Amino acid sequence: MADDTLTAPARTDNPKPMLRPADPRFSCGPVKKYPGWSWEALADAPLSRTHRAGTAIQRIKESLERTRALLALPDDYHVALMPGSDTGAMEAAMWSLLGARGTDVFSWDVFGNKWTSDARDELKLDDLRTFQTPAGTLPDLSKYDGKRDAVFTLNGTAAGVCIPDYDWIDADREGLTLCDATSAAFAVDIDWSKIDVLTFSWQKCMGGEAQHGMLVMGPRAIDRLNSFRPDRPIPAILQLHKNGKADMALYEGSTLNTPSLMAVEDYLAALKWGSRIGxxxxxxxxxxxxxxxxxxxxxxxxxxxxxxxxxxxxxxxxxxxxxxxxxxxxxxxxxxxxxxxxxxxxxxxxxxxxxxxxxxxxxxxxxxxxxxxxxxxxxxxxxxxxxxxxxxxxxxx
Structure with a gap:
């Protein structure tokens, strides 16, 4: 609730308001922590432990399971903890999955533009179509070809533009859909039948600490990993393959590098709050x-x-x-x-x-x-x- 702190007017023709927000934090990332958060939420974090220890890995597994439950994921979807926030999760998906067929990238803000430049300049995809519009406008999503892979942001954090629906995505598509949903997961409905890969960061909707991201992989994305390995070198921190197949240990609590167990505990507290309130x-x-x-x-x-x-x-x-x-x-x-x-x-x-x-x-x-x-x-x-x-x-x- 906003408080009723009084302030003296700065001048008579533009007096200061009398009521201040009780909490003035409105940043779009990292965002405000959940109501009632305190340092006590981190009291049971298994600090100074290896992330491979029993207690630590159980915390990581719990974060995956609670994410699955709170997002109401289909039973055949998998969740992994990734380094590098949403950026790391999205980069891992792009580097490990794209190239098997043509790719369409739709972008309308700074982060979507990153995926466009990565696909064009870093991955150097041979069959690439890009659809870019200035901040504040949405590309023509009807241009999407279901025979191709698609990369897009669900909500353009820096542009104030969000996809209105999922009708433009073919239910019987042949390609994969890779969705950067970092500022939308937990805030809007997601049609999982239209999403094969989805990424987000803890620092957005749930108010977690920065650095770690989440990768949600549908069965079609897992099938792609099992049947396709790009020719390009893939940095170890972005590799979703192991011995030429999908590294399924990632979805059981294994991680590509050492996570912060303090941050894991904070994310768990946010997930518990979300479940607790409904x-x-x-x-x-x-x-x-x-x-x-x-x-x-x-x-x-x-x-x-x-x-x-x-x-x-x-x-x-x-x-x-x-x-x-x-x-x-x-x-x-x-x-x-x-x-x-x-x-x-x-x-x-x-x-x-x-x-x-x-x-x-x-x-x-x-x-x-x-x-x-x-x-x-x-x-x-x-x-x-x-x-x-x-x-x-x-x-x-």
Missing amino acids: GLPELIRRSKTNFETLDAWVRQSDWIDYLCEDEGARSPISVALKYVAPEAAALDTEQQWALTKGITTLLERENAGLDVNMHRASVPGIRIWCGPTIEADDLAALGPWLDWAYREALDAL
């Missing part, structure tokens, strides 16, 4: 309520609007906002970035909102996290502070 339906409901709360403020604001103009493709999780007021829209790009810096500096000074700046690889503006660990009351309290900070920062330019 599981995936409640996590999705919280995210939806958070977006609706922020959306009510955006719709009444006269200086900012969604970067994504297509309401059907608009992200309800990592909400990207652009300047639309004439006095702000008339500024050049560097001046708009200066405006963003002014707003975020004021909010941090007042402890009213932290880390709401847009990703530097996107466009100038504001970005606010609405995932399940955020409280709707805090988002409601944030809006007036954004209005105040905008007017102060604009006047200071």
Whole structure:
């Protein structure tokens, strides 16, 4: 719940709001920890133990099993803990799986662009089609060819764009679908019948610590590993094969390098919280309520609007906002970035909102996290502070 701390107005024509968010952390990654988190959640972590020890490996296995349960995965899907956050998990999937057939890459934000450049410049795939659009817009997903592999992000964290549905993916496809879902897993519904590989990081929706990622592999992806091994050299930290076949030990608690058992314990605590409050339906409901709360403020604001103009493709999780007021829209790009810096500096000074700046690889503006660990009351309290900070920062330019 937001608190009722009073603040003195800075000036008579732009008084400071009277109500601050109880928790001002709205970063899009790493995101706020779940409500009620404390250091005590880590008290039983098997620190100073090898990750191959009985207790440690049981913790890792439990994290895989709880992930499976909370995401309601089909019985024939497998989960592995990966190094390097979502990036490491996605890179491992691309390096180990792609090349057996043509590949289509759909990208519309900085992270999707990474997968595009990897497929083109690092993997040097022979039969590659890329579909890229600027931040705020979605590529034409109907271009997808089910005979080919597809690589895409579910939710463009830095662009405020989320795929509206899974209808564009063929149920009887021949290729694999590789989905980067790092800022969407646990916040929106996922149609597992349309997903063969899915990756995410602990630091996003569940508020875990950074560094580790998760790799979800469907049966068709496992079959690909068992029948295809790329000719290219694959770094050991990205290898999903062992002796020419799928390394199934990864889905039983084995890891490609040494994980942080403190981070594992923290992720377990978040998964337990998610189960405790009602599981995936409640996590999705919280995210939806958070977006609706922020959306009510955006719709009444006269200086900012969604970067994504297509309401059907608009992200309800990592909400990207652009300047639309004439006095702000008339500024050049560097001046708009200066405006963003002014707003975020004021909010941090007042402890009213932290880390709401847009990703530097996107466009100038504001970005606010609405995932399940955020409280709707805090988002409601944030809006007036954004209005105040905008007017102060604009006047200071």
